[in-house]
Amino acid sequence: MNKMKLYQVDAFTDTLFSGNPAAVCILDSWADEKLMQNIGSENNLAETAFVVPQGKDYEIRWFTPATEVDLCGHATLASAFVLFNLLNYQEPLIKFYSPRSGLLTVRKKDDLLMMDFPTDQLELLPEDQNILFKKCIGFEPNETYKGKTDYITVIENEQELKHLQPDLNEISKLKARGLVVTAKGDQVDFVSRFFAPQTGIPEDPVTGSSHTSLLPL
Numbered sequence: 535m536n537k538m539k540l541y542q543v544d545a546f547t548d549t550l551f552s553g554n555p556a557a558v559c560i561l562d563s564w565a566d567e568k569l570m571q572n573i574g575s576e577n578n579l580a581e582t583a584f585v586v587p588q589g590k591d592y593e594i595r596w597f598t599p600a601t602e603v604d605l606c607g608h609a610t611l612a613s614a615f616v617l618f619n620l621l622n623y624q625e626p627l628i629k630f631y632s633p634r635s636g637l638l639t640v641r642k643k644d645d646l647l648m649m650d651f652p653t654d655q656l657e658l659l660p661e662d663q664n665i666l667f668k669k670c671i672g673f674e675p676n677e678t679y680k681g682k683t684d685y686i687t688v689i690e691n692e693q694e695l696k697h698l699q700p701d702l703n704e705i706s707k708l709k710a711r712g713l714v715v716t717a718k719g720d721q722v723d724f725v726s727r728f729f730a731p732q733t734g735i736p737e738d739p740v741t742g743s744s745h746t747s748l749l750p751l
Contacts, residue, residue: 543558556608
């Protein structure tokens with residue numbers, strides 16, 4: 535059996551027991567896929583990242599409690615934190631290679647970690663399809679887009695988003711990783727929530743990878 539180190543890191547926060555927790559498993563070589571999925575299920579966190587060194591760089595894969603996913607922001611950030619701060623990685627830039635998403639980099643500058651992720655390509659769905667998402671969020675969105683892995687619905691405002699009561703059963707029927715619901719923010723550019731019951735995550739506290747769709751939008 536591969537030697538394995540496992541860490542749990544609260545990403546996107548400087549306060550313990552907040553942000554978005556991720557597990558990080560450092561492997562000497564790749565473990566059996568079923569074993570990695572079982573570890574992700576037992577951890578029962580939104581994501582468990584598995585990291586294997588390849589020379590000076592690293593390969594990375596991510597598992598929810600239910601499935602492997604194409605991209606995860608907070609678990610990549612957590613992995614970089616472990617390498618920089620706990621395993622004494624000395625270079626200012628870490629290169630992660632994902633079999634599903636290609637090259638991802640995290641740069642350290644003082645106490646900050648900065649991720650460089652790919653920009654998603656979005657397809658605006660016809661207006662008559664907006665009503666299909668009414669069952670998911672309780673009312674018809676203003677616009678709906680399809681990205682590489684998620685649907686993105688745009689609603690009226692931040693208060694509407696805060697009080698949104700999603701139908702997780704309906705969302706689970708979507709043929710996608712999950713559903714992002716977003717609106718213009720009151721004090722920031724935009725706000726969002728992410729629901730992915732079909733991948734074992736009813737609602738994620740914060741989803742870095744969804745911003746590869748939200749930023750170009």
